Amino acid sequence: MIKENLEVVEKNIQNACKRAGRERSEVTLIAVSKTKPVSDIREAMACGITVFGENKVQEIRDKTAEIKEPLSWHMIGHLQANKVKYLPGVACMIHSVDNLRLAQEIEKQAAKHNLTMDVLIEVNMAHEDTKFGLSPEEAIPFAKEISTLEHLNIRGLMTIAPFTDDPESNRVYFKGLRQLKDEINALSIPRVKMDTLSMGMTGDYQVAIEEGATFVRVGTGIFGERDYANIK
Numbered sequence: 680m681i682k683e684n685l686e687v688v689e690k691n692i693q694n695a696c697k698r699a700g701r702e703r704s705e706v707t708l709i710a711v712s713k714t715k716p717v718s719d720i721r722e723a724m725a726c727g728i729t730v731f732g733e734n735k736v737q738e739i740r741d742k743t744a745e746i747k748e749p750l751s752w753h754m755i756g757h758l759q760a761n762k763v764k765y766l767p768g769v770a771c772m773i774h775s776v777d778n779l780r781l782a783q784e785i786e787k788q789a790a791k792h793n794l795t796m797d798v799l800i801e802v803n804m805a806h807e808d809t810k811f812g813l814s815p816e817e818a819i820p821f822a823k824e825i826s827t828l829e830h831l832n833i834r835g836l837m838t839i840a841p842f843t844d845d846p847e848s849n850r851v852y853f854k855g856l857r858q859l860k861d862e863i864n865a866l867s868i869p870r871v872k873m874d875t876l877s878m879g880m881t882g883d884y885q886v887a888i889e890e891g892a893t894f895v896r897v898g899t900g901i902f903g904e905r906d907y908a909n910i911k
């Protein structure tokens with residue numbers, strides 16, 4: 680099923696790009712493999728997928744220990760500062776930076792490994808109580824605040840839009856995230872030049888692409904429903 684699902688997702692991405700007058704190469708599909716076994720990841724790899732997303736540090740560690748092929752792993756979930764030390768050299772990007780303590784810990788661990796970590800600031804566009812992320816109003820001062828951390832490369836913004844049956848209702852949040860990115864870039868904050876928008880999941884990635892997503896994070900649409908009983 681994974682092969683067939685990927686064909687559908689790829690077609691949808693291409694069509695959304697066409698509608699928006701964008702090149703297919705502007706959008707990267709992150710295959711969100713959380714809770715899914717390595718065998719599923721291998722199936723996706725056989726279809727040419729090399730970019731994967733996970734939301735738990737332990738799962739990234741387990742999976743990268745088992746799969747030796749060069750892949751790009753994105754940390755897309757809420758992250759506790761005490762877990763950051765496992766990520767340099769393992770994850771290529773952290774999508775969920777939303778507090779100073781976490782940013783400072785990434786700075787410390789990246790410096791220790793003598794590398795710069797690509798990060799995104801997570802923004803809770805719909806002000807949902809149940810979600811992590813900064814409010815849109817907090818994002819600008821936060822970008823300024825963490826811009827001095829030299830081992831962070833602040834690549835852009837990430838949002839998780841509300842869960843809904845109607846993807847059109849999330850368009851306003853995707854549009855808003857794009858505007859926020861443009862607003863931040865217009866401030867010319869030293870070391871902050873954002874080129875990345877991580878937005879859109881199975882239910883709404885096509886709308887997100889129309890509104891400028893450069894990363895879409897698709898799990899269920901590729902791997903099917905998740906069974907959280909699989910995860911310790």
Ligand SMILES: *Cc1c(COP(=O)(O)O)cnc(C)c1O
Nearest residue numbers: 711734755880881896897898899
């Ligand atoms: C699980 C998850 C996804 C994928 O969700 P689907 O609806 O299964 O596509 C995307 N982004 C984040 C941050 C996630 O945790």
